[in-house]
Amino acid sequence: xxxxxxxxxxxxxLFLAVFAVQRHFKVGxxxxxxxxxxxYEEKRGSLDGVYIGASNVYAFWQPPVAWKNHGIAVLTYSVxxxxxxxxxxxxxxxxKTQPDALYIINLNTFKKTAATSEEMHRVTxxxxxxxNKYSLIWQLADIGNIPPADRLEYYFPIIRFHSRWSELTxxxxxxxxNGRKMGYGSSEYYKKSVNLSKNYLMTESLxxxxxxxxxxxxxxxxxxxxxxxKALFVxxxxxxxxEYATELNSLKKTVSEHGYPCLDLLNHYEDPGILTKTDxxxxxxxNVHGSMKFTEYLSQYLIEHYQFEDKSRQEGWDEWNSAAExxxxxxxxxxxxxxxxxKPRKCTMNASGLSVTKxxxxxxxxxxxxxxxxxxxxxxQKTGSEAWTYLDSVDADTTxxxxxxxxxxxxxxxxxxxxxxxxxxxYYGSYTYNGKSITxxx
Amino acid sequence: MxxxxxxFICFVILVVLLYFLTPRKYRWISLLVSSYAFFWINSRLLxxxxxxxxxxxxxxxxxxxxxxxxxxxxxxQQAAELTREELKTLKEKNKKRxxxxxxxxxxxxxxxxxxxxxxxFVFSDIEQIAGAWGGNVxxxxxxxxxxxxxxxxxxxxxxYLVDIYRxxxxxxxxxxxxxxxxxxxxxxxxxxxxxxxxxxxxxxxGHDFDYRRLKFGIQLMLWGWIKKLVIADRLAIPVNExxxxxxxxxxxxxxxxxxxYGIQVYADFSGGMDIxxxxxxxxxxxxxxxxxxxxxxxxxxxxxxxxxxTLGGWMRDYIFYPLSxxxxxxxxxxxxxxxxxxxxxxxxxxFLAMFIVYFLVGLWHGPDWKYILYGVWNGIFIVSxxxxxxxxxxxxxxxxxxxxxxTWKLFQMVRTFILITFGRFFSRALDSGAAIAMIGASxxxxxxxSFLLDGTMTTLGLDQANWNVLLxxxxxxxxxxxxxxxxxxxxxxxxxxxxxxxWLIYIAxxxxxxxxxxxxxxxxxxxxxxxxx
Numbered sequence: 001x002x003x004x005x006x007x008x009x010x011x012x013x014l015f016l017a018v019f020a021v022q023r024h025f026k027v028g029x030x031x032x033x034x035x036x037x038x039x040y041e042e043k044r045g046s047l048d049g050v051y052i053g054a055s056n057v058y059a060f061w062q063p064p065v066a067w068k069n070h071g072i073a074v075l076t077y078s079v080x081x082x083x084x085x086x087x088x089x090x091x092x093x094x095x096k097t098q099p100d101a102l103y104i105i106n107l108n109t110f111k112k113t114a115a116t117s118e119e120m121h122r123v124t125x126x127x128x129x130x131x132n133k134y135s136l137i138w139q140l141a142d143i144g145n146i147p148p149a150d151r152l153e154y155y156f157p158i159i160r161f162h163s164r165w166s167e168l169t170x171x172x173x174x175x176x177x178n179g180r181k182m183g184y185g186s187s188e189y190y191k192k193s194v195n196l197s198k199n200y201l202m203t204e205s206l207x208x209x210x211x212x213x214x215x216x217x218x219x220x221x222x223x224x225x226x227x228x229x230k231a232l233f234v235x236x237x238x239x240x241x242x243e244y245a246t247e248l249n250s251l252k253k254t255v256s257e258h259g260y261p262c263l264d265l266l267n268h269y270e271d272p273g274i275l276t277k278t279d280x281x282x283x284x285x286x287n288v289h290g291s292m293k294f295t296e297y298l299s300q301y302l303i304e305h306y307q308f309e310d311k312s313r314q315e316g317w318d319e320w321n322s323a324a325e326x327x328x329x330x331x332x333x334x335x336x337x338x339x340x341x342x343k344p345r346k347c348t349m350n351a352s353g354l355s356v357t358k359x360x361x362x363x364x365x366x367x368x369x370x371x372x373x374x375x376x377x378x379x380x381q382k383t384g385s386e387a388w389t390y391l392d393s394v395d396a397d398t399t400x401x402x403x404x405x406x407x408x409x410x411x412x413x414x415x416x417x418x419x420x421x422x423x424x425x426x427y428y429g430s431y432t433y434n435g436k437s438i439t440x441x442x
Numbered sequence: 443m444x445x446x447x448x449x450f451i452c453f454v455i456l457v458v459l460l461y462f463l464t465p466r467k468y469r470w471i472s473l474l475v476s477s478y479a480f481f482w483i484n485s486r487l488l489x490x491x492x493x494x495x496x497x498x499x500x501x502x503x504x505x506x507x508x509x510x511x512x513x514x515x516x517x518x519q520q521a522a523e524l525t526r527e528e529l530k531t532l533k534e535k536n537k538k539r540x541x542x543x544x545x546x547x548x549x550x551x552x553x554x555x556x557x558x559x560x561x562x563f564v565f566s567d568i569e570q571i572a573g574a575w576g577g578n579v580x581x582x583x584x585x586x587x588x589x590x591x592x593x594x595x596x597x598x599x600x601x602y603l604v605d606i607y608r609x610x611x612x613x614x615x616x617x618x619x620x621x622x623x624x625x626x627x628x629x630x631x632x633x634x635x636x637x638x639x640x641x642x643x644x645x646x647x648g649h650d651f652d653y654r655r656l657k658f659g660i661q662l663m664l665w666g667w668i669k670k671l672v673i674a675d676r677l678a679i680p681v682n683e684x685x686x687x688x689x690x691x692x693x694x695x696x697x698x699x700x701x702x703y704g705i706q707v708y709a710d711f712s713g714g715m716d717i718x719x720x721x722x723x724x725x726x727x728x729x730x731x732x733x734x735x736x737x738x739x740x741x742x743x744x745x746x747x748x749x750x751x752t753l754g755g756w757m758r759d760y761i762f763y764p765l766s767x768x769x770x771x772x773x774x775x776x777x778x779x780x781x782x783x784x785x786x787x788x789x790x791x792x793f794l795a796m797f798i799v800y801f802l803v804g805l806w807h808g809p810d811w812k813y814i815l816y817g818v819w820n821g822i823f824i825v826s827x828x829x830x831x832x833x834x835x836x837x838x839x840x841x842x843x844x845x846x847x848x849t850w851k852l853f854q855m856v857r858t859f860i861l862i863t864f865g866r867f868f869s870r871a872l873d874s875g876a877a878i879a880m881i882g883a884s885x886x887x888x889x890x891x892s893f894l895l896d897g898t899m900t901t902l903g904l905d906q907a908n909w910n911v912l913l914x915x916x917x918x919x920x921x922x923x924x925x926x927x928x929x930x931x932x933x934x935x936x937x938x939x940x941x942x943x944x945w946l947i948y949i950a951x952x953x954x955x956x957x958x959x960x961x962x963x964x965x966x967x968x969x970x971x972x973x974x975x
Binding site for chain 2: 003010013014017018021022025027117149150152153158159160161162163164165166
């Protein structure tokens with residue numbers, strides 16, 4: 001008996017050691033870690049909403065911006081290439097600590113039901129050990145026809161990732177979240193724009209046969225109904241093939257038939273003011289400009305329909321306040337203040353034809369074409385990689401502007417935003433996102 | 443299901459549970475079932491070949507024994523009636539009959555191995571020889587898989603028959619028990635080659651569970667996995683690079699490649715042995731040691747007493763002694779003594795027998811001329827070692843190097859290592875031509891050590907960090923082997939330490955294997971970079 005007890009104690013210690021070590025080897029992506037590990041940091045019952053889905057979610061919705069502007073705490077719980085078959089398990093996991101939150105489900109996630117091996121790791125590696133996690137692994141492995149003997153690497157990720165030992169970094173050991181509450185950032189997100197207007201498809205047609213993903217959706221709806229979960233479905237704008245666009249319509253219909261709202265921004269992308277020509281960094285994800293529009297639009301929608309109150313002045317939200325500050329500082333060099341603040345927009349106004357040249361006296365000459373409907377222009381300046389700052393305003397008739405002499409050497413960027421004042425509210429138009437630059441040397 | 447797979451660990455757990463939960467009297471049956479299950483998992487229907495060999499060997503063994511018994515009885519009965527000459531003739535006749543039965547059994551066993559393993563090799567050589575003489579011969583090829591362990595259990599079955607013939611052991615009357623002896627799963631894959639009188643009774647008598655045996659068995663298995671997964675499978679990467687692209691490398695780097703191969707095969711083979719012995723130990727069965735710190739050898743002869751010990755022992759007992767003590771060889775010895783003098787003349791027959799042994803050792807390793815050359819290489823240096831022993835000793839004395847000094851021992855070990863390493867070219871190279879080319883290439887600018895510092899080593903498939911781990915692990919094995927050489931029993935030494943210290947070592951060993959072992963699905967960082975959908 002003594003030996004049996006010793007063996008059991010030893011095995012327990014061994015397992016604990018293996019679990020303690022392997023957490024530093026796991027790989028999802030940094031984003032998966034931020035999302036899953038970051039979610040567990042939230043206080044129980046504190047969130048207004050949880051937005052679940054794949055990478056669309058964290059590219060479109062910026063929780064720290066929604067917090068900054070409206071004091072609502074809606075956190076993303078999203079994983080790259082999340083298969084729809086994992087949505088229910090993610091919801092179950094989230095509801096362990098946030099049972100009363102509104103659950104926003106990205107319907108675009110239903111584009112895929114199965115996961116590759118790497119995608120399975122991304123989804124499961126950073127979930128806390130639980131029956132839910134291990135059931136999800138088994139379920140995804142069944143869908144992917146993975147033989148039982150090959151499933152061990154998902155229960156013990158060290159089997160797959162042990163060879164990372166030579167490339168472990170400080171981040172792998174510290175395992176700290178970045179404190180931005182899933183505020184997204186990447187070079188493409190900040191700077192890239194692709195023109196989707198030629199490929200962008202809007203359709204209300206239904207597919208010839210019911211999508212395979214309907215079964216997965218029905219299972220999720222069943223769970224939502226049985227557990228009285230507050231749910232909202234969202235379809236985000238993407239450049240999709242007709243086949244999938246029609247499938248989404250079918251899924252939207254299924255959601256509606258079960259009595260749940262579905263916000264279709266695929267067919268109504270203009271409602272948030274999103275421009276298919278400039279607001280995406282690839283066919284599936286908005287850039288920072290599109291994201292700011294989406295975040296503001298959805299925030300307004302949630303406040304109007306779900307009566308979320310502004311908690312930004314309440315005590316106990318220091319982490320969210322800090323996240324908002326950090327994230328604002330991060331995106332300020334790329335998005336203008338009115339975008340980040342979610343000010344009203346009239347995106348059909350556009351001061352195109354922007355050019356910036358250096359004058360002989362080392363000032364900047366900014367020229368642009370008049371924007372239809374604008375009753376004035378705001379000029380913004382950016383020095384080097386610092387944040388955009390407001391420089392000056394001019395009236396509607398002006399289409400050129402000369403700055404003061406630029407004393408310091410360096411790169412200066414300028415952009416012009418058309419504005420319209422209507423009933424005491426200023427509406428901001430579209431602009432050249434990265435501006436135009438000159439370099440001053442001394 | 444290799445020894446280094448998770449499936450094998452699960453299998454062993456099931457086997458151990460089944461064994462100790464079975465009533466003691468029937469435990470050998472649980473081992474038999476487990477062994478055949480293991481064989482089935484690995485070789486499927488080829489288990490029928492093992493079964494066939496087992497049946498043939500069992501029946502032949504009984505036949506030899508009954509013939510022996512019949513003959514002895516008849517000889518005793520007739521002893522009073524026959525003259526001395528007549529009795530001698532009868533005994534000779536009986537012995538010949540017994541020998542014919544033995545030879546039949548050996549041919550049937552060996553024939554299976556030869557047909558399955560060597561037919562294509564022989565046919566290929568015949569075609570090449572015919573082609574060289576202007577002929578055009580095309581012979582069919584056998585495309586059959588080899589059952590696991592056939593090279594091992596064939597030798598085991600031959601040893602069984604010969605031991606019965608020599609009255610060293612009695613045959614198994616229980617066919618089931620004999621099936622177990624022939625198929626015991628820990629040793630069927632890569633040995634050790636067992637002798638019936640040593641192993642059989644251990645297999646058949648049920649052993650009680652012993653906690654200490656369980657602990658020591660697991661520790662031995664852990665050590666085996668460290669050698670296999672951390673060292674052998676890691677060394678395979680640069681070794682494969684050098685040998686598969688040998689035209690791109692020259693100088694000492696090529697020799698280093700062969701040296702690394704030597705360490706790789708030692709770690710792999712002895713690691714497998716440790717795992718096999720560990721499993722057997724848990725079950726209360728002691729398998730013979732197959733390695734005894736071979737790289738501490740002071741001569742090639744010494745090396746082969748420490749490397750694959752059971753193969754060497756088999757060759758000694760069933761090839762070398764029968765040959766060297768046979769009448770033809772005795773007659774040869776008398777003739778050569780007259781021509782070549784007492785020293786060489788007396789030893790020439792045993793040199794010839796040794797040559798044959800190492801020829802067979804090479805051939806046993808594989809159906810290719812490179813393996814035969816590997817065996818011959820070792821044979822040449824064993825013989826020359828014996829012949830030159832006096833010369834070496836004279837040189838040592840003239841240099842005033844004491845015989846038991848570390849300097850002399852180190853010289854012997856380095857000399858042996860170098861000779862063994864050159865032999866490794868034959869066993870690892872793509873073919874014999876490549877082996878000879880590589881040996882030649884290793885002498886090209888052999889003094890140039892710049893490849894060690896100019897980054898060449900990191901182009902062989904391992905980065906600096908992996909080389910560091912490899913060197914540390916090899917050093918660890920070297921230290922352990924040194925302690926074993928000095929007679930230190932490490933597992934027992936650790937077991938006497940404070941429990942916290944012991945557990946830290948065991949947990950560290952498991953983590954060491956988990957982190958630094960080469961196993962599992964490949965991790966490719968690029969595939970984890972998000973490919974957006």
